[in-house]
Each structure stands twice: as structure tokens, then as C-alpha cells.
Amino acid sequence: MSEQPIPGLPVILFAEVCDRGTMRQENQDSVLHVQIPLGELLIVADGIGGYTGGAVASRKVVENFYTHMSSLPADYSGENAIREAAARANAEIVAAASTPDSPHQQMGSTIVVALLQQYADGSYAWVGHVGDSRAYLVRAGRIYRLTTDHSAVQSLLNRNLITPEEAERHPDTSVLTRCLGHQPEVEIDIEKHPLAVGDTLLLCSDGLWGFVLEKEILAAVENPSLTVEAAAHSLLELALAAGGHDNIGIEMARLIPPPDIPPRHQQVNPALIWVLGVFLLSLVGLFVLAYLTFWAQ
Numbered sequence: 001m002s003e004q005p006i007p008g009l010p011v012i013l014f015a016e017v018c019d020r021g022t023m024r025q026e027n028q029d030s031v032l033h034v035q036i037p038l039g040e041l042l043i044v045a046d047g048i049g050g051y052t053g054g055a056v057a058s059r060k061v062v063e064n065f066y067t068h069m070s071s072l073p074a075d076y077s078g079e080n081a082i083r084e085a086a087a088r089a090n091a092e093i094v095a096a097a098s099t100p101d102s103p104h105q106q107m108g109s110t111i112v113v114a115l116l117q118q119y120a121d122g123s124y125a126w127v128g129h130v131g132d133s134r135a136y137l138v139r140a141g142r143i144y145r146l147t148t149d150h151s152a153v154q155s156l157l158n159r160n161l162i163t164p165e166e167a168e169r170h171p172d173t174s175v176l177t178r179c180l181g182h183q184p185e186v187e188i189d190i191e192k193h194p195l196a197v198g199d200t201l202l203l204c205s206d207g208l209w210g211f212v213l214e215k216e217i218l219a220a221v222e223n224p225s226l227t228v229e230a231a232a233h234s235l236l237e238l239a240l241a242a243g244g245h246d247n248i249g250i251e252m253a254r255l256i257p258p259p260d261i262p263p264r265h266q267q268v269n270p271a272l273i274w275v276l277g278v279f280l281l282s283l284v285g286l287f288v289l290a291y292l293t294f295w296a297q
Helices: 052-068 078-097 154-158 163-168 216-220 226-241 272-294
Strands: 010-020 028-034 037-048 113-120 120-131 134-139 142-145 187-194 200-204 248-256
Touching: 010 028, 010 037, 010 052, 010 226, 028 052, 028 187, 028 226, 028 248, 037 052, 037 248, 052 078, 078 113, 078 120, 078 187, 113 200, 120 134, 120 154, 142 216, 154 163, 154 226, 163 200, 200 216, 200 226, 216 226
Parallel strands: none
Antiparallel strands: 010 248, 028 037, 037 113, 113 120, 120 187, 134 142, 134 200, 200 248
16 A cells, blocks of 8 residues: 555555466566655566577566666656666676576566556556556446557557457467567557556556456456455466466556545634633623622612
8 A cells, every 4th residue: 555645646455476386396586565765666577488588588677677776766757667677687697698508598577567656636646667567547337458559469450461350379479579689779658547446457467468368457456346466466376277378477556546534623822812702801801890790879
């Protein structure tokens, strides 16, 4: 939960899950939620499967994003902070992979990151991503995907060469066209999204969305009987029930109404109390004087 809610603005509740799954020997996903001067930082990074060093790469991504973004002042540009952190993380992975005799020469990672900020005019999320880790917004009974995969299958979809149904069973589902660590420079897609009370922001690796239908994700997140922590674990259970074939990384943020602020009692000025007291005493004195004068006659 936001440690110090801004009066009148939503309170934000958080939850995270990171699980190896049932089939993989190593968990190559890394997740993080931390409060920094810029706002609330959420990260899901997925080390590229099939290459050694995936876990190392995803950890480097999280570490670089946190180290850079936590060092910046509160008024720094959120977009620039994310872009700079991506460049730093990419450069470090490339350098580590190119070290002579490195056992991780092909290591790389995806990233989906959200920076949540609250101001007097509302709540916002800067969302950035590279690869196929996704961001979703659940709002008013609907689920919206905020990111577009950097993958071979998504490229085919963009050119209308395959249908969404064909994409689900395409043999190149896991082939990425962009990731951190495989090129000297990489572009990270960044967008700013307004948030409102009742919204849930979900970041996840393909270990969730690749095995759980979006309508099932929506149902778990929107379940009114589940806290945000319980909803996150419900999503994990769905992924495991579907086979748990991949690592599962999840970060969630839910906006709830601000707490009721009790009315402030008006503090009475002591000087006013003294003046009123003197006035009342004077009034009583006048009545007494008038009474005595009347009866004396």
C-alpha cells in the first residue's frame, strides 16, 4: 500500500509473484516493486529461454533499472528515466556477454516496467517494454493490453499474414525481434496512461499470458472476493494448472478509493473565549445592577 496516501487521491495496493513453474529447472524471471523518489516502480524481466545466463540477464535488468531510477529526483522526467535505465541495462548485459570466455554470450532479457506517479490532477503510469513481457489494464469489467509484443508472431499479425487463432499455436511464438542484451542499442517503447479508482495494472511474463486466456486473467483480477495479493496468487495457480511450462513473473497495482478523512474540529481562539467571558460577566453585572436598582426604589 502507498505508505503516505495523498489526501483525495487513490490509495495503491501492490502484489507480486515470481515462480519457477513446474517444468523449468531455473527461474529466469525477476520482479521488483519498490518506492523511489519518482514514484512506485514495478518491473518484470524475463531472461530469454534457451540461452544460458537468462537468470543473470533478468537480474541485471532489475538491478540497473532500480539503481538508475532510484538515484533521480522526484521532478525528473519519468519517460527519460525509463529510457536511460533501459540503455544502461542493455549496455551492461552486452558488455558481460562479450567478455572473453563468458559462459553467457547469448544472454538477454525482456522488460516491462511501470512507474506510477500521483499528482494533484490524478494518477498516472509510465509503461515501458522491450520483448514480449506485457502490461495489462483491467478497468470496469474489461481487460486492455497496453503493450505490443516485439516478436516474430506479432510481426506476422501486424502484416495480417496470420490470424489471432493461428498466432496462438504458431511455432515461432517465443521468437523475439527485440530484447535487452543482443544489440549494442535497443529502443524501449514507452507510453503514459491515466489511472482511476478501480483500475488494476498487471505486468507479467509470458509464463502467465502464454498459458492463461485473457478472459481468465480478467475474471481473477475482477473477483470481488479476492484481495490484490490473493488475485496475484490466483493468476499463478491458473498458470500452474495450465501446465506451468514456463517461469511466471507477476506485478500488480490496484487503485482503491482514498480513506475517509474525518472532519477537522475548529479550534477556538483563546482570546475569543476571554472576550466572550468578559462580555458575559459584564452582561450579568448589568442585570444584577438593574435588579438592585429597581428593588431599591
